[in-house]
Amino acid sequence: MSTQTALRLTGRNSWEQLAAFQEPRPTAGKHEVLIKMRSAALNFRDIAISTSKYPFKVKDQVVPGSDAAGDIVSVGEGVTGFSAGDKVVVSFDQVTQYGPIKNWENGLGGPVDGVLREYISVPAQTVVKIPSHSTLSYAQWASVVCTGVTAWNSLYGVSAIKPGQTVLFQGTGGVSITGLILAKAAGAKTIITSSSDEKLRHVKEKYGVDFTINYKTTPDWAAEAQKITNGQGVDYILENGGSGTIKQSLDAIAFGGVISVIGFLAQASQDEMPDVSTLALSKAAIVRGIIIGSKQQLEEAVRFIGEKNLELPVEKTFKFTRDQVVEAYAYLTSGQHVGKVCIDF
Known part of the structure; x- marks a missing residue:
């Protein structure tokens, strides 16, 4: 045998x-x-x-x-x-x-x-x-299997990202960088946050992100995102922090924008939890949890990445x-x- x-x-x-x-x-x-x-x-x-x-x-x-x-x-x-x-x-x-x-x-x-x-x-x-x-x-x-499909689901799961829209990615992990590559291939403007200037420089040089925000030196990164978008807000956010960052995501999101909750890397204590329902209502924002995606979404991501030969x-x-x-x-x-x-x- x-x-x-x-x-x-x-x-x-x-x-x-x-x-x-x-x-x-x-x-x-x-x-x-x-x-x-x-x-x-x-x-x-x-x-x-x-x-x-x-x-x-x-x-x-x-x-x-x-x-x-x-x-x-x-x-x-x-x-x-x-x-x-x-x-x-x-x-x-x-x-x-x-x-x-x-x-x-x-x-x-x-x-x-x-x-x-x-x-x-x-x-x-x-x-x-x-x-x-x-x-x-x-x-x-x-x-592509988990990371790529998660990013694809975030950008295409409820509405398809359009050229000229803006996407914000929290951190420089696999989902954020893959999402950045997908968003740029779709003609979107991109913003990425990190606590490391070195990582932000690397992402700028290697992946061509349009704007970077160091959330340690700029703790009110939502205000910076609003400034970058001339007060219009960000159309899509890939939310990796969770309860500790969701308020700033809702402050940064555009009216009618989509926040895809992917991770829980920054937890807030119960007494510091923001009023997510009211904040979402005030922006008519969609806040959706992402559990990777289906085989159909894997097929779609593979086809898109293959056609454009995107360097993951x-x-x-x-x-x-x-x-x-x-x-x-x-x-x-x-x-x-x-x-x-x-x-x-």
Whole structure:
């Protein structure tokens, strides 16, 4: 019997509890495809799962990782449209084809085994082909699965971003930088915030962001965003802070604008919580929570990125060994990165 290496979390106190196991290589069942992994992108969800901070169901001794890019090795009975050799990415949620994700029961790397293993078998309906003409790396395509779809959902989920509109991104992580690239490709003006002048310079030079705001030296960044937009406000905001930054997002948003709540990196105490309902009403703003996105949105993002050959932001890659993956987790947690951290197989 053929075997493969798989990484599993033997405990959930630290990513140091990742361990390598030799396990039977899966096969493609009926309506499934077998994929040889080429790259996996890490997310802060992976950190939360490994440290018991993830608030949803996690399988015991789970294989972590949710973002897969690789090559189809074989197809199961009844599968059409795919063949061995196809380059593909795999949807985060193994059930949701369209519309919002309905629950947290089917996401790879949490309630079900994920992608930090050499081969995975998944339902063919969850797989999207990488455009054959693409020059992007497997790591760049892997980063589309959660990060790219989250950014796509934020900019196209309820209304499509239009040329000349303005988008504000909080921080310089993968979602923000990917969203910045998508927004600029759509002809939008872009603003990004960070506490680091060095990171802001880097994003300006490498990704061409139009405006930068250091929220440490300019704590009222909403007022600065209003100034940048001549008092019109920002049309879209990718809200990574959560309760600690939502008031400023509502102050910065344009009338009728869209705030996509993605993260909770800056929490406010209960007695300091802003009156979100009144602030949203006063601007006729849409405040929506984002749970990544459907397979349909993955298809849309892949098509858009492929057609424009957008250079997605992979900052650093590590090798698929237990020690290198542990190092990658630590690097992601350190906050040094601008863009994505990936594992190459």
